[in-house]
Amino acid sequence: MFIVDYIKSIYGAMKSMGTGMKRTAYYFTHHKEIITEQYPDNRDTLVLPERFRGEVVMTHTEQNEHRCTGCTACELACPNGTIKIVTKFDISPEGKKKKAVDKFIYHLELCTMCNLCIEACPTNAIKMAQSFEHSVFDRSQLTKVLNQPGSKLEEGVE
Amino acid sequence: MISFSEIASSVHQWLNSHLSPAWVLTVEMVIVGVAAIALFALLGLVLVIMERKVAAYMQIRLGPNRVGPKGMLQSTADTVKLLVKEGITPAGADKFMFNLAPFIAMITAMLLLAPLGFAKDFQIWDLNIGVLYVTAVSSLSVIAILMAGWSSNNKYSLLGAMRSGAQIVSYELSAGLAIMTIVVLTGSLQLSEIVESQRNGWWIFKGHLPALIAFVIFIIAVTAETNRAPFDLAEAESELTAGFHTEYSGMKFALFFLAEYINVFTVCAIGATLFLGGWMPFHIGNWEGFNHVMDYIPSSIWFFGKTFFLIFVIMWFRWTFPRLRIDQLLDLEWKYLLPISMFNIILVTVIAIYHLHG
Numbered sequence: 214m215f216i217v218d219y220i221k222s223i224y225g226a227m228k229s230m231g232t233g234m235k236r237t238a239y240y241f242t243h244h245k246e247i248i249t250e251q252y253p254d255n256r257d258t259l260v261l262p263e264r265f266r267g268e269v270v271m272t273h274t275e276q277n278e279h280r281c282t283g284c285t286a287c288e289l290a291c292p293n294g295t296i297k298i299v300t301k302f303d304i305s306p307e308g309k310k311k312k313a314v315d316k317f318i319y320h321l322e323l324c325t326m327c328n329l330c331i332e333a334c335p336t337n338a339i340k341m342a343q344s345f346e347h348s349v350f351d352r353s354q355l356t357k358v359l360n361q362p363g364s365k366l367e368e369g370v371e
Numbered sequence: 372m373i374s375f376s377e378i379a380s381s382v383h384q385w386l387n388s389h390l391s392p393a394w395v396l397t398v399e400m401v402i403v404g405v406a407a408i409a410l411f412a413l414l415g416l417v418l419v420i421m422e423r424k425v426a427a428y429m430q431i432r433l434g435p436n437r438v439g440p441k442g443m444l445q446s447t448a449d450t451v452k453l454l455v456k457e458g459i460t461p462a463g464a465d466k467f468m469f470n471l472a473p474f475i476a477m478i479t480a481m482l483l484l485a486p487l488g489f490a491k492d493f494q495i496w497d498l499n500i501g502v503l504y505v506t507a508v509s510s511l512s513v514i515a516i517l518m519a520g521w522s523s524n525n526k527y528s529l530l531g532a533m534r535s536g537a538q539i540v541s542y543e544l545s546a547g548l549a550i551m552t553i554v555v556l557t558g559s560l561q562l563s564e565i566v567e568s569q570r571n572g573w574w575i576f577k578g579h580l581p582a583l584i585a586f587v588i589f590i591i592a593v594t595a596e597t598n599r600a601p602f603d604l605a606e607a608e609s610e611l612t613a614g615f616h617t618e619y620s621g622m623k624f625a626l627f628f629l630a631e632y633i634n635v636f637t638v639c640a641i642g643a644t645l646f647l648g649g650w651m652p653f654h655i656g657n658w659e660g661f662n663h664v665m666d667y668i669p670s671s672i673w674f675f676g677k678t679f680f681l682i683f684v685i686m687w688f689r690w691t692f693p694r695l696r697i698d699q700l701l702d703l704e705w706k707y708l709l710p711i712s713m714f715n716i717i718l719v720t721v722i723a724i725y726h727l728h729g
Contacts, residue, residue: 223707230692237429237691249433 266326267345269296269319271338271359278367279360281338283314290333295323313366317359322352336370375671376492403495407484411633418632419446421679422686429690450625458621461524468522473619473626476515480633482508486562487640490650490671494563501562502554505641506547509596512634513539516598516605519627520615531614534697535605539596541704546592548712552578552585552719553645566649573648579727581719586646588712593638594685595700597631601692602700609694635682643677650674 240246250259261267273279283300301315317339331339339359349355382402386395420435420443427434435442460466486501488494498504513536520532554560556578557568568574574582595602606614616627643649650670654662695703721727 223711233691234687237687240431241425241428241687244428246431247428247433248431251433 261343261345265343265345266328266341267343268321268326268341268347269324269330269339269359270342271317271361272340273361273364274367277361277364279314279338279364280336280367280370281314281317281360282336282366282370283312284335286333286335287330287339290329292327292329293323293325295320295325296330314360319357319359320355321347321357322355338370374493374669375490379493407481407495410484411481411629414636415629415632416446416450418636418682419449419628421682422632422689425683425686426690429687453622453625456621458619458623461618463524464618465522465524468518469618470623472515472519472522473623473630475518476512476630477626477633479508479511479515480630480637482511483634483637483641487637488563488566488644488649489674490669493671497561497563500560502550502560502565502645505562505637506543506550509634509638510539510543512630515630516615519619523615523618525618527611527613527617528615531605531611531617535598535615537697538598538602538604538700541701542592542595542602542708545588545704545708545712546596548709548716549585549589549592550641550645551716552581552712555716555719555723556582558723562644562649566644566651569648569651572654573646573651575646578719579722581715581722582646584711584715585719586642588708588715589642589646590681590684591703591708593642594688595704597634597638597685599631599635599685600689601694603689603694604697604700635685636678639681639685640674640678642681643674647677647681648673649677 252259271279271281283298285298285300288296288298297318297320298314299316299318300312302310303313305311326341328341331341347355383395383399386398390398423445424434424442426432435445438444438448460469483505485496486494486498486504488497516535516539517532520528520530520535523529553565553574556574557565559565559568571577575586578585598605604614606616611617616624619627650673652662652665652668652670652673654665
């Protein structure tokens, strides 16, 4: 019947409109749901989501040891050449030569925070940090060396 | 307690004792004009900040919160900014029409204030065909929009204006029929008499189902008539940049913006007058004590309270529903609202003939 369908469609429209308006009325009356961050004012208490990607950093232990073996997997994974790894050869106590990282160069100005380097890393040497206030007055300050001076490879990381 | 009608009559008496009748009339006209403009400016400021705050809270945001306490002076600051901006007239535009259009929009919005009863015995012009006057004048606003769209010499403006024309012409029908429902129940076109007929209950309560249906249709139709979302095809930001006021800037744009909000206010005031009893307080049958408490609240507060409630409902629509396509818009009017309101008129006539209303 045409008339039944007609009335049904009106009823359905009314019902779905009611659902929508109920949702907005809920948000209107429940101010604790507000997601606005008053950013520069709440810098001290700012809580970022766990998966927020600010920049790539290399983790160092208290003994100034990192986990980067200089395998260049991250450099190969990077889609736009943000990472450049300069390697050197360490002489082990037995007199063997061993490849190690000399400089882990990271171009923050190129990085798109795609996370591919972190996924490519076999030893979990690098991770995404949550710092995001990166503005500086000189572009050269955005080119960073991630391994701290004098740091060496952690024991047992191959 | 001082009421608006007492102030008005004391001013009238004072003027009469000092001036000749012709001068009294002139001075009173000037006072009314100044008061209307002051009300406009105030309403513009209040409604803009209200809209922005309602929008923000409905979208889980904070909204303006920097200028003044809780951002309440934001619209004042914006108005000052608009006042000092340059009003550019495009080189290809029809200059006379282009500059005239915002004033026509403003004047039609202003004319609608005349028959409104703001408080008990406080009306600018209580003419005996108030409802007819309101429906006739409110349809003039489309002329300003068409004028603006046509004279801008811009495809977006013209498209927006044409859409607005189609929209207002169609939605006027169901808005008119919804208003007719109350006219049938009251038997009068005079707004003060319509308010008086609601002394023992507002039409939305004592008009049974037809009055309720008419009220819903009226709200939908006036939302469309004032070109507000979800029916804001005339300015559709995402498709037509800003529709008919794409080319306007500075104070000329502000006049259009103000006229939109004043139109919202006037249609909500008319809705409040017709369906929610105007300045009549809320009474429940035989609850004498409750009714006395309600009578203590001034009539102007009742009127503005109801009006702002309806304005809030219209804002609620705007920030809940997505914009309709032009064919969906016309579908809604010609296939749904118009048949329903026609059927509703028959229903309400039966009720009026058999005196089923209170």
